[in-house]
Amino acid sequence: MSRKTGFKIFIIAGISIIGVSLIAVLIAMAWVIIFANNYDAVYSRKVTLDTSAGLTAQQRTEDFSQLCEHLEAYVPTLYEYEKLYGISYDETKAYYSTLAANAENDFEYCTVIRGFLNNIPSAHMAVGFPSLSKIDEVFSARLSKNKSFVNAQDYWLDVYHNECRKYYDKEIKQVVFAYYSGEYRGVAEPIDNDVYGVNKATLLTVNGVSADEFVKLTSSVYKLKYDHSNLRPFRDTVIFNDSIGEECTIEYLDADGEKHSAKMYYGAEADTVIAYRDYFMSIDGAATDIISATDSEQASYTTIGDMTAEKSEEHNLLYVCINSFESETADGTVMANSLKSISEGTDNIIIDIRKNRGGYYDYAKAVIGALSNSDIEFYSEVYVTEASYNKFKEERAYVFDESTGLYKTIINEGVEGTAAEKKNIYLLVSDQTGSSADNFAYEFKKNNLGTVIGTNNTGGERNGTMCLDYLDISGIYFAYTRYAAMNSDGTFSSVTGTAPDIYLGQPIEAYFIRVRLEAEGKDINNLENRLKWDSVLIETVKMIEENP
Numbered sequence: 001m002s003r004k005t006g007f008k009i010f011i012i013a014g015i016s017i018i019g020v021s022l023i024a025v026l027i028a029m030a031w032v033i034i035f036a037n038n039y040d041a042v043y044s045r046k047v048t049l050d051t052s053a054g055l056t057a058q059q060r061t062e063d064f065s066q067l068c069e070h071l072e073a074y075v076p077t078l079y080e081y082e083k084l085y086g087i088s089y090d091e092t093k094a095y096y097s098t099l100a101a102n103a104e105n106d107f108e109y110c111t112v113i114r115g116f117l118n119n120i121p122s123a124h125m126a127v128g129f130p131s132l133s134k135i136d137e138v139f140s141a142r143l144s145k146n147k148s149f150v151n152a153q154d155y156w157l158d159v160y161h162n163e164c165r166k167y168y169d170k171e172i173k174q175v176v177f178a179y180y181s182g183e184y185r186g187v188a189e190p191i192d193n194d195v196y197g198v199n200k201a202t203l204l205t206v207n208g209v210s211a212d213e214f215v216k217l218t219s220s221v222y223k224l225k226y227d228h229s230n231l232r233p234f235r236d237t238v239i240f241n242d243s244i245g246e247e248c249t250i251e252y253l254d255a256d257g258e259k260h261s262a263k264m265y266y267g268a269e270a271d272t273v274i275a276y277r278d279y280f281m282s283i284d285g286a287a288t289d290i291i292s293a294t295d296s297e298q299a300s301y302t303t304i305g306d307m308t309a310e311k312s313e314e315h316n317l318l319y320v321c322i323n324s325f326e327s328e329t330a331d332g333t334v335m336a337n338s339l340k341s342i343s344e345g346t347d348n349i350i351i352d353i354r355k356n357r358g359g360y361y362d363y364a365k366a367v368i369g370a371l372s373n374s375d376i377e378f379y380s381e382v383y384v385t386e387a388s389y390n391k392f393k394e395e396r397a398y399v400f401d402e403s404t405g406l407y408k409t410i411i412n413e414g415v416e417g418t419a420a421e422k423k424n425i426y427l428l429v430s431d432q433t434g435s436s437a438d439n440f441a442y443e444f445k446k447n448n449l450g451t452v453i454g455t456n457n458t459g460g461e462r463n464g465t466m467c468l469d470y471l472d473i474s475g476i477y478f479a480y481t482r483y484a485a486m487n488s489d490g491t492f493s494s495v496t497g498t499a500p501d502i503y504l505g506q507p508i509e510a511y512f513i514r515v516r517l518e519a520e521g522k523d524i525n526n527l528e529n530r531l532k533w534d535s536v537l538i539e540t541v542k543m544i545e546e547n548p
Contacts, residue, residue, distance in 0.1 A: 047148040047475035051155040054106045055474060063473040064100035067113065068093055070469060071120070073387035076406050076484040077494040081121050084226055084495055085233045087216055092119050095217050107163045110156060111268040113476055115219030118268075121226065121233075122494055123357075123434040123459040124466050124481040130156035152475025164273055164280040167244065172274060175240040175250070175264060177203045177211075180508040182230035184211045184238055186252065187508075191515060196262060200255040200508060203238065206266075207248050211238070219268040221275065225431050228456040228496070229503045236431075238266075245270030300526045304338045305330025310527045315541055317348040319527050322367065325436045326359025332366030339370045340419065348544045350537070352428040354454060358435025361463075365415050368443055371425055372417035376447040378439075380411040381486040382463050388482045406484075411463065415443075424547075425450030426540050429500055433457035435464050439485075441498040446488065452500040453540055460497030461485070504536045 049055065055063065071078055082088045096116040103109040114127045130153040132140045143149050175196050177184035186198030206214040215235045216224070222235040240250060245267035252260055301310035301319075305327030309320045320339060325332070343349055349371070365378060382396075383406040389398050398407035427450055429441050438460030445452050463485040470477035485493040513533035514524050522529050530537050 042469065043142050043149075044146055045470075045472055047146075047152045047470070048473050049148075049152045049155060049475050051151050054155070054159075055109065057101065057103075059473050060103055060106075060109050061097075061101050063109075063471050063476075064097060064113070064116075066471050066473065067116075067478070068097075071480065074385055074467070074482050075120075075122065075125075075480055076383050076385050076388075076482070077122070077492050078120070080492055080495050085121065085216075085224070087119075087224075087233065089120070092116070092217065096219075099219065106156075107159050108269055109474075110159065110476060111272050112219065113478070114221060114272070115268040117478060118220055118223050119217060121224050121459045122464075122480060123223075123438075123461045124464050124479055126479050128468075128470075128477040128479065130154075130160065130476075149470060149475055149477075156474075156476065160272070160276055161280050161283075164277045165284070167273055167277055168281055168284075168286055170243065172244065173242040174274065175262070177201075177238045177240075177252075178508070178511070179227075179234045179236055179238075180511075181505055182227060182232070185508040186254075187511065191512070197254050197260065198252065200512075201252045201260075204251040204253060204259070206250050214238075218266070221268055221271040223459075226456075226458040226496075228458065228499060229505070239271055239274070240264035240266045241270055241274065244273055300523070300528070302338075302342065304335060307335050307338070308525070309338070309342050311342065311346060312527055315348075315544065316346065317350055317541070317544055318343050318346045319350045319352070319530075319537075321352040321355075321525070322437075323355050324359045325356065325361075325363035325367075325440070327363075332360065332363030335363065336366040336370035336418065339367065343423065344420075346423070348424045348426070349450075350426045350428065350540055350544075352537070353433050353437045353440060354428050354430035354536075355432055356434075356437035356440075357432060358437050358464075361436045361439065364436045364440040364443075365413070368440060368447075368449070369415045369418050371419055371423075371444075371449055372415075372447065373419040373422045374417045376415050376417060376443070376449075378411070378413045378415055378443050379446075380439075380463050381408055382411055383408050383484045383486065383492075384482055392482070424544070426543070427452045428536055428540065429454040429457050429498065431455050431457055431459075431497075433497075434460050435462065435466075438462040438464075438493060438498055442487070442493065445498060445501070451502065451543075452498070453502045453504055454500050454536055455503060455505050456499050457497040459494060461494045462498070464494065504539055506535050510535050 078089050096112060099112045100109060103112055117125050117127050132144060132153060173195055174189040175198050176187045176189045178187050184203035186201030188194035188199050191199060203211045212232050215238060216233055220235055222237050224233055224235060227234050243265060245265040247265055250262055250264050254260060301308045306324040307320060307322045307330065309318060311318050383404060384398060385406060389407040396409040398409045401408040427441060427444050429452060433441055434457060438457055439462035441452060441457065442462050461481060463483055464481035465483055466479055467482050468477060468479050487493055487496065510533050517524050517529055517533060531541065
């Protein structure tokens with residue numbers, strides 16, 4: 001576990017968050033998977049799905065039960081989320097068991113699986129998109145030998161495809177609410193065609209239930225998260241439409257404070273169709289409404305793998321954005337050396353990992369070393385379940401921990417500090433910061449390397465190495481983590497993530513400014529334009545200017 005080497009898998013995570021088109025976008029998030037020596041046996045299990053007939057109602061029930069049994073055996077924090085979220089795993093399981101048993105067809109069933117996994121706030125947990133082409137070639141080489149698994153993926157891809165075909169020639173109007181500062185605020189899709197008058201509106205109720213309560217068990221393509229500032233569970237986005245899914249009545253206040261009511265539809269089924277419709281239309285050669293992008297400004301920053309860097313003499317700072325720790329063109333050493341080189345002569349460094357979902361543990365260690373002028377220690381207490389301890393041959397020695405009922409190991413590794421001098425460093429995090437990026441944030445804060453700013457990366461799951469399995473009946477595959485790291489305050493990283501020193505989030509106004517800049521062909525990622533819309537970065541620069 002010292003390095004997340006091995007294989008990558010690309011999992012379709014659903015509709016993109018605000019800022020990228022919400023219509024039929026394929027989102028592939030890459031994680032790194034570690035394989036134990038006995039994984040060949042795990043991935044040679046036969047899938048019993050009859051691809052000519054699909055699943056029976058009884059098979060769906062048994063299939064869902066197998067998923068629950070697997071999670072209950074191998075996910076160490078499955079019952080820990082209730083303390084914070086107020087939603088028990090047993091409650092979630094019962095709700096989705098009923099949905100699985102009552103699913104009218106296989107498409108509805110696979111979206112039930114997605115909704116269920118998205119209701120467990122583990123950052124690593126997700127359902128896989130049924131295509132081997134979306135899985136890393138080395139990993140898919142293993143699974144491609146399992147014909148029953150391959151045939152099952154072909155079957156499920158056809159299920160997605162056939163459902164989307166039903167809506168090729170249908171216009172679907174969307175009403176989108178994104179979570180900002182403790183409220184669900186309206187963003188029309190597209191924003192210049194605000195049919196329902198929702199731009200900057202506030203969602204009040206759905207079927208008479210408050211928006212905060214509605215999102216808790218709702219089947220969604222968006223992960224359930226926790227807002228540690230406003231103390232409530234939330235989802236990044238709630239999407240309604242005028243024609244697909246479960247019927248509901250929504251109430252909202254428009255930007256002028258006037259209350260509106262509208263009959264709409266919602267659910268993971270609808271969102272999945274909307275997300276993939278254009279993708280399958282392009283495969284079938286059907287026409288799609290594609291808007292040509294305006295020519296963008298030439299980038300003013302330096303790109304090194306998944307890292308960009310831009311110096312500002314005016315503000316006496318270096319702004320570095322690291323979007324992942326898994327670049328194939330620039331490893332941790334390259335990023336660290338580049339960071340040291342370009343930071344010379346600059347007193348202040350802003351490191352932005354708000355969109356970094358993780359990657360290689362060693363990359364994170366190398367970059368932290370480049371930010372410190374003294375040696376530091378990476379220390380973690382990592383836990384696994386009894387079933388995991390017994391089944392997998394762990395590389396480290398685990399011992400039973402009576403206080404948690406789990407098996408525990410200690411990861412204690414020194415990191416050489418290679419920075420020439422101590423600088424003022426500001427680390428920007430968000431609820432998307434996860435896995436090795438959460439490890440980066442946690443160790444950065446613990447070792448007092450600077451100031452952490454942003455929103456809590458709830459469910460960050462540092463040391464949460466990605467694992468994968470599939471269901472024997474349906475062949476649906478899913479990702480999760482068998483590992484849980486304990487924070488210094490006795491909470492699990494899988495539940496609370498790493499809290500920033502200063503809480504700052506984006507107001508909804510930032511979104512509209514950003515969209516206008518994009519429409520003008522502006523590069524919204526360069527420092528000049530970011531300082532027009534990125535409120536967190538704007539406030540960070542102000543801190544630097546006020547404390548030279």
